[in-house]
Amino acid sequence: MGSRHPDRRDFLKRGAAFAGGLSLGAVDPVIGQTPPADQDVEDQDWSSPELIAYGERSRYETSVRVPHGGRPSPDAFGLVFHVATPLQDQVGIITPSALHFTNTTRGAIIPNIDPREHRFMIHGLVDRPLIFTMDDLKRLPSVTRLHFVECAGNRSRPQHVTVQETHGNTSCAEWTGVLLSTLLNEAGVKDAGTWIVAEGVESVKGASSIPMAKAMDDCLVCYGMNGEAVRPQQGHPLRLLVPGFEGIFNVKWLRRIKVVDRYYMTYNDYGHLRREPHDAALTYQIGPKSVITYPSGGQQLPDRGFYEIRGLAWSGTGAVSRVEVSTDGGGSWMDAEIRGAAHPMAHTAFSFHWTWDGREAELMSRCTDELGQVQPTRAEAAAFWRPGAVYPGTPDEPLRVTGQDNSIQPWRVESDGSVHNAIA
């Protein structure tokens, strides 16, 4: 601290020499009490009715979802979009609704539905088939819960560069709606009703078979998301939420649920086609998973010194109970801090204080859930992948849907501060 006006770059290079408790290498000390020069601040046109009604984000904020490669679809449309959440920009645990990942599975359509016209029916093996309007549903006992939704194919391209590309098909929102059990009890499920099939309004009918035990446990028929109506890309005006199950079960634009007496194999089960029906339900839950979002692939550490490593952990079977971090490629593990309450089947934020010494490092995180399940290494996970489930993908890049990949993600920090996906 000899110079009264140290050159900023020089100061940064000296890294941890700063006097404060956190060794904040990157902070400018200032002498005297002169505030920063007034910025050339431009004002928004605040008289705009749009700004009053519904305030948008700063035009300087450019975090967006990105599409990732087309994948084959058995439907007639021939084209689907997978749009991934920018997890590298994530703060907190709520994914902004506008940035929630969207995977269309039944053609590249997003319907515009008038909620006043929408109806939801429960029928099949019930005593009283019922049709609900949206207003009917909003009169009923409701719940609000934080839950993630994740595509089972998240990480199907594990060698990609950024965390948005490797893990961006998971998002977390505050969902509000009616417990499905409330509606099923109102309809009266007959003894023979052991499964449900849920269907949306798509032209290619989506339908998922879900065991009655799950339907009666914690499934939600949701009209609210992050404080407002569910957005069109998430199923406006009504979607099914099946906490912890693979994303495809969370049927959007929900129009009916039929109570049936057995598992029906549908288009939605293409990922389970090689399985026996009586085994399928056992594999619906997302395994314990975590990923470091900062620092992550494609990012650049400006200098040595203090960093808060941050990331997300989640499990389809319950709450996250522990997150560990390694900075030496798995040689040693230390407990990360779980931030706030760990909600069941919800993204859980973790952090770990790290002072980077400027040498190569490999960052990893490992999640343990409340059942004691531990996120596996890549080698451990590969032992469970289905060898047969290979899809043609694009000409340049065959797509292998080998089953859920919840293996540990390594990020390599080079000595120049660049961060790379350590999966070759």
Added chain:
Amino acid sequence: MGSRHPDRRDFLKRGAAFAGGLSLGAVDPVIGQTPPADQDVEDQDWSSPELIAYGERSRYETSVRVPHGGRPSPDAFGLVFHVATPLQDQVGIITPSALHFTNTTRGAIIPNIDPREHRFMIHGLVDRPLIFTMDDLKRLPSVTRLHFVECAGNRSRPQHVTVQETHGNTSCAEWTGVLLSTLLNEAGVKDAGTWIVAEGVESVKGASSIPMAKAMDDCLVCYGMNGEAVRPQQGHPLRLLVPGFEGIFNVKWLRRIKVVDRYYMTYNDYGHLRREPHDAALTYQIGPKSVITYPSGGQQLPDRGFYEIRGLAWSGTGAVSRVEVSTDGGGSWMDAEIRGAAHPMAHTAFSFHWTWDGREAELMSRCTDELGQVQPTRAEAAAFWRPGAVYPGTPDEPLRVTGQDNSIQPWRVESDGSVHNAIA
């Protein structure tokens, strides 16, 4: 249930005659298993790059903020906007960022700030004055917390029609940032530093005096809101959060904090002008408060039968510990269900199951916080209002800022199902 195809309106009028456990008067029973007719569903143009990047809400969703009358401003601009959250449409506890209330207090401006150029300084009675870039701040230990922000003048027009008008100047978000104590400790507060003054970038400088005990307790320097960057109307790229204190302390577009040795009375303290400085800090906290959002003023109950009464409760001094509901104008009170965890200084959702018998009713809610403070009746609250603080308001409607009004809100349900503000 004699008719196999009961006329819907007739069925609704019969109200609670339905066979299900919840007496869902408004639900259509259906015979057989015919699904609702296919809707004329229009698809979004999903090839739009904007839809991929950042998904917007349904064009059928029209919940918006509304401006409420101009109020006098001592600044040169002569015009301020107060834009209230549509609490009547609220689901869950998070206010969507686009619908977060906004009150400008220093002229009707919303600056567009480039976060790469923004600097934040801590100076004054500290050992090491510091200037932080946004990147500096994002390297530091961070926290994520749910907190409400509420204007002290919320309910300054208690006789208004809707809950948006009476209570819409409170909102709740998931805030992410650095504890102010982390930054102050890094700068090193001198013994004489007993207060801070926080300032934003506005042309009319905003500044608030905050006791050091609060600054070191739970104040946040926030860059994140509901999972993304703080929005311009909320202070992008950086705002101060002072949990539980009146909204004006939560300085937007934060550029500096000066550590000082006493309370400074500033423009921001206009609401406290008649007070002694040494008393002022004792009155900064928002009192225990609650309001029923459904059913609320201006809404219409379609028929007799089951309703879930829903609302929000909050307190500036800690977590909500109890919410009671009365359906007979305060004659009797019953415990409502607190939904999910009650976070300190955060909106807390509550609900209460009610079967409306079609007769006049008066709905009220009452909050008790963890300190045991109970939300007062209107008469009890009025005893504490400041008699002198009257502002001219608009020609048609004098504005009385009499101090925080946290009194119980009554909604009257008429026999025709219409809901009205019961404050004459």
